Amino acid sequence: MAKTKPGKKDLDSYTIKGRNKVVRPGDCVLLRPSDSDKPPYVARVEKLEADHRNNVKVRVRWYYRPEESLGGRRQFHGVKELFLSDHYDMQSAHTIEGKCIVHSFKNYTKLDNVGTEDYFSRFEYKAATGAFTPDRVTVYYKCEMPYNPDDLMVQCEGC
Incomplete structure (x- = not known):
């Protein structure tokens, strides 16, 4: 954790104005x-x-959306997909609109209902270089595409 500068104090939580939601x-x-x-x-x-x-x-x-990354949005990226970046920043707490949940890909695919506050991340993204970790994911036999949780995938005989 970064050291706090003189004249500043660390907080355990912040309550979003007008929302009564606590952020930690x-x-x-x-x-x-x-x-x-x-x-x-x-x-x-x-x-x-x-x-x-x-x-x-x-x-x-920061989390990046696929269209904000160097490679752009691809066919296999889900609508709610985000990339955890190595980009850090200081922001005014007044810019916080609300809370959300960023699930692992595995947990996201197990959700019964995806709410507006639900997102998922399966990659980490290096903002300066455009590199991803992991740099490859499982692809499927015939289509050779990674799984997109927004598309119903019907298994073919080869998969």
Whole structure:
């Protein structure tokens, strides 16, 4: 965990204004974009801190949507798919719109109902280089495509 600067204090939690939802380090949040036509940004809270005026800042680790990555969105990317990046930032806590849940791919595919706050991540993304970890995933026999949880896959005889 990063050291807190003089004049700042670490916080255990932050309550989202008007939402009465409590955010803690480790939670995933939706952050308001500057362009209201865009969907909210998604990030994982790493740290909360307040200055001497009680202005709360949040250190976040960003999730990228496929279209925000170097390779762009591909056919096998799910609608709710995100990539956990190595991109960290400090943001005003006032930009937090709400909480969300970023599931592992395996847990996401087991959900009975996918809510608006549910996302999944199966890759980590290096923002500077565009590299992914893992750099390959299981593909299917005939189509040679990774599984997209939004598409019903009917097993062929070869798969």
